[in-house]
Amino acid sequence: MNKLVFIFQVITNIVFAIENTSVFENTQFLDKNNYYQNVDQIMKQKYYEINKNNTQRERFMQQNSQTYPLRITYDIFRENDQQITEELEVYIGSLLDTAFSYYQSLLSVKQTDQNNTFYLKELNNCLGFLIKSDDFVTGIEESDLHLYVSFKYSDSDLIASAGHCYIDPFLQRPTFGRILLNLSYFQKINRTNLQFFRDLQSIMHETLHILGFSTASMNYWIDPETNEPYTFKNVHKILKQKMLNDREVSEISSTNIVKTIREYYGCDSIEGMLLENQGSDYTKNQHWERSILMNELMSGSSNPEGGVFSLFNIALLRDTGFWDVVDENLANPIYWGKNQGCQFYENKCQADLKYDEFEDIDGIFDCSYTGEGFGVSQTDPFSDDCPIIYPTDSQLCINYEQNQQINEIGNISQNNLMFNFSTQSRCFKSNISIDNSAASFADVRCLKSYCNEEGTQVTIQIDQLQMILVCKEEGQTLLVENGIKTYGKVICPKSFPRFCSSFQNICPQFCSKNGYCVKGKCHCNKGFFGDDCSQSCSELNEEGQCTIKCPPGQYINPDITCQNDCPQGYFKNVQTKTCEKCHFSCSKCNGPTNQNCLDCHLLSYLQNNTCVTDCGEGYFQNKQFQKCQKCIEGCLKCSNDKICQECDGQNGYIQYGNLCKNTFCDLQCLTCEQDKKDKCTSCVQNFYLDKTQQTCQDRNNCPQGYYSDQEKRECVECDEGCLQCKYSSDDCQSCDETKNYTLFGNKCFQLINCFSPCKTCLDDSSSIKCATCINNYYLQEQECVEQCSIGYYLHENKCKKCSQNCESCINFPDNCLSCPQDKFLSNSKCYSKCMQGQIWVNGFCIDRPVTSYNLITKNRALSARNNQFQLLILCLLFLISLI
Ligand SMILES: [Zn+2]
Structure with a gap:
């Protein structure tokens, strides 16, 4: 360590994090276990001392309500023998700056005016990195979190490793951490924009370990019940081991995480979020479980399509209790397993239901779940035996830097198959080709595409044909043709929200190594x-x-x-x-200040332009509209607008079934106007509010022109021209003839003047229809005809419909003259023909005594299976041609 050469020490307001392309942590890379055992021993004493005199801390917390963006500072060190070109230095510098500026926007804290000081003199190192004495004597200026960044050569495929090394007992949050970068890896990579995007995710991943996502820091998370750290003694409250499908698994069950996953998966019985149960000690239990949340940033290994910083990490950061503000507006959408229910969470691909997230077996060739590429399904070391499609780099539609150079794909010209590689390209099921040579290539294409803002429409742009296709429905098949030639077809995405969410995660040119991507x-x-x-x-x-x-x-x-x-x-x-940014609680706002919310994040609800998690007394959470909605009058506690759990006794309301009755009001009023006991505003059961009189009427006593509506428990006015209606406003029984209304079916129409052969007409707003006909004409379906059509019979000068059984009839609806094609006539009635293999005997169909039917079906099944088999062989051929 004494050979360290100081490259630069930047005291900027920046922070960062890391890991690797295939596996995120590595046992050999950074020995954390020993360190944390020592730290825990020392910290016990420090927490004890601080807690002995806790008033100082309480005073600080009360006096400082203002929060500020997290200031992350870092030092980079390298040793003499570590060669770093200028270009690499810029690359790594930009990685760290970008990742830290992300976390600076994400997190806000209360600041002290003191320097950030490393108080673990007893240890004098940060996860093995020797700290210069200045840092534990004078400390670092303008810093909330200071990170030591250094390098190591390693042949492993690891990118980086990181951890916190000090959690300040007074501020109760991590204030120092270390990041170790694998120099061998960084010297080896092509520093493309896509590579930067992936490496940035690795650094963000590693930083998140420092910020609280690690079992080592969970002992220090703050228990909301006591406002104290959980400590080793109580950490079991939020970190639990259990058996699930014969595997030993760990779950995090802190408050926000549990609320989030229940809402996300749509399963109210989930008790905690599963942690990765496979891999080394440094991967296992330190990441989200791959099979239920694949493309998350904190999955146990990186994946070719990258990881999403999602609401799961937001929930976790909130649950640490370390950070005063965690801005959910910085999260990107994720869809893996969303709304798939308890079965998905518990059994993944082993569930009885089939999910789009998984393939049935390894070796299936298809578009990937996010649509960012295509590839072959395989079971990875973390996926709990579930086959998932993993594109290779050359199969990534978004990998434009590499793939635009390739002219052929599977031995066919890229151009011929109309492939397009760009950050705007996604995988579609399609067989299009310019000269129909595509038969030897599998049915996937990378095509440039766009989603509209609402995510209800997907537009596909095929440059080779200068053609635009529009998907208006999920799964729709679009024929690609230009009037002269047909080029094949494109199948629209199966789920627009899932497909379109990918555009939120991938920005133009991956932000060119100079920024991060949020919501596109x-x-x-x-x-x-x-x-x-x-x-x-x-x-x-x-x-x-x-x-x-x-x-x-x-x-x-x-x-x-x-x-x-x-x-x-x-x-x-x-x-x-x-x-300007909305307040962190709103997902949408419209000014003039940042707190004029229009929409809220997942677990909060809109109330008077702000987003709250608790709607308060007299309100309930309307989940559909994510709004706080008022309970019915006189109700203190309810979970919807139909059922009250607790009535406001102090103000004279008593429980009345599921509702609350105001005892001051007249007998049949449930509620009434203030100080007017006989002016009802709602009624008790089996009574209906007559709004014109503000009285309650029984079922049959609503005023004329009104009906008693069961649902609204009100007298509701019938449609115009209707004097008496029954079950709904348009279920009319008599019409106002004084105003020329007449009843047709159960609706009232106004008679108007009209032309022959109609004698009188109805106005039903869309067109004019006949009500009666002149002589020698008959009314049929509001038209005047000289002769009834087939399927109608003449009755009292009107053509009436035959019964469905008859094709034509006479005098009565079921007095058939002829029958539909699949029936035959017998004694003026129509009977069904017997099924194949049956015969008609005395009005019944019975089985024919001897039959060859079974043999036929068997043969049919066999040939169907042969077809499938041929398809499989074809698929295999495609695969081989790809390799
Ligand atoms: Zn990790």
């Missing part, structure tokens, strides 16, 4: 701008951001471009002409 928009690092952050600015403002002025009506977006609109989670600040 790049957030550029200081000094860069453009929708893909590819341009560096000529002029910087005091904060190091590009100086930019927008024309009237436009606003500066997070990617420092001028747009007419702001992205989701932002509102237009008319004064500064900037898109």
Whole structure:
């Protein structure tokens, strides 16, 4: 350690994290176990001392309500023999800066005016990294979290490893951490935009371990019941071991995580979020379980399509109790297992139901779940024996940097198969080709596509044909043809929300190594701008951001471009002409301040323009609209607007079935106007509110022109022209003839003047219809005809419909003259023909005594199976041609 060469120490407001392409932690890379055992011993004493005199801490917490973005500082060290080119230095610097600026936006804390000091003098190292004495004497200025970044050469496929090394007992959050980068890995990689995007996710992943996602830090998470750390003694309250399908598994069951997963999977019986149960000690129990949450950032291994920083990590960071604000607006959407229910969570691919997340067996060739590529299904070391489609790099539609160079795919020209590789390209089931040579290639294509803002429509752009296709329905089949030639077909995505969510996670050009991607928009690092952050600015403002002025009506977006609109989670600040972040509790807001919420995040509900988790007395959570809704009058506690659990006794309400009755009001009123006991506003059971009189009437006593509506428990007015209706406003029984209304079916129509052969007509707003006919014409379905059509018979000068049984009839509806094709006539009645193998005997169909029927079906089944087998062979051939 004494050979360290100091590269640069940046005291910026930045932070970071890491891991690797295939497996995230590695036992040999950073020995955490020993360290944490020692730290835990020392920390016990420190927490004890702090807690002895807790008033100081309480005072600090009360006096400082204001929170500020987390300031992350870091030092990078390398040893003499560690060669780093200038280009690599820039690459790694940008990785760290980007990851830390992400967490700086995500997390806010209360600040102290003291330097961030490493108080573990007894240890003098941060996860094995020797700390210079300044850091535990004077400390680091303007820092909430300080990280030591260093390098190591390792042949393993690991990218990085990280952990916290000190949790401040006074601030009760991690204040120091270490990141170790694998220099062999960073020297080896092609530093493309996609590679940066993946490495950034690795650094973000590692940083999240430092910020609280590790079993080592769970002892220090704050128990909301006591406001104290759980400690080793109580950590079992949130970290549980159990057996699930013969596997020993661990679950995190802290409050927000449990609420989130129940809502996400749609299963109210889940007790905790499963942690990875496979892999080494450093992967196992330190990540989300792969099979129930595959493409999450905190999955046990990276995957080719990348990981999503999702609401699961938000819930976890909230549950640590370390961070005062965790801004859910920085989370990206995830769909794996969403709304799939308890079966999915418990049994994954082994469940009785078939899920799109998994294939039945290894070796199936298809588009991947996210649609970002295609590939062959395989069971990975973490997927609990479930086969999942994993694209290789050359099978990734979004891997434009590598794949645009390739001219052929599976021995066929890319152009011929109309492949397109870009950050806007996704995998579709399709067999299109320019010259129909596609028969030897499997039915998948990478095609450029776009979702509309609502995610209700997918547009596909085929450059080779200069053609645009629009998917309006999920799973729709679109024929690709231009009037001269047919090129094949494209099948629209099976689920638009899932398909479109991928566009939220992948930004243009992966933000060109200069920013991170949230909900499809790049957030550029200081000094860069453009929708893909590819341009560096000529002029910087005091904060190091590009100086930019927008024309009237436009606003500066997070990617420092001028747009007419702001992205989701932002509102237009008319004064500064900037898109400003909504309050962290709102998912949508419209200004003038950041707290004018329009929509809320998953576990919160809109109430008077703010988002709350508890709607308060007299309200319930309307989950469908994510709003707080008032309980019925006089109710203190309810879970919907139909059933009250507790009535407001203090104000004279008593329980009345599922409702509350105001005891002050007249007998039949459930509720009434204030101080007017006979002016009802709602009625007791079996009575209906007559709003005109504010009285309650029994079922048959609603005023004329009204009916008693069971659901609303009110007298509801019948439709116009109707004097008497029964079950609904348009279920009319008599019409107002004084105003020329007449009853047809159960509706009232107004008679109007009309032309021959109609004598009188009805106005039903859409068209004019006959009510009566002139002489020698007969009324049939509101038309006047000279002769009844087939299927109608003449009765009292009107053509009436025959029964469904007859094709034609006379005098009576079921007095048949002829029968439909599948029936035959006998004694003016129509009978069904007998099934194959049966004969008609005395009005019944009976089995024919001898039959060859069984033999026929058997043969048919056999040939169907042969077809399947041939298909399988074809698929295998496709695969071979791909390799
Ligand atoms: Zn990890």
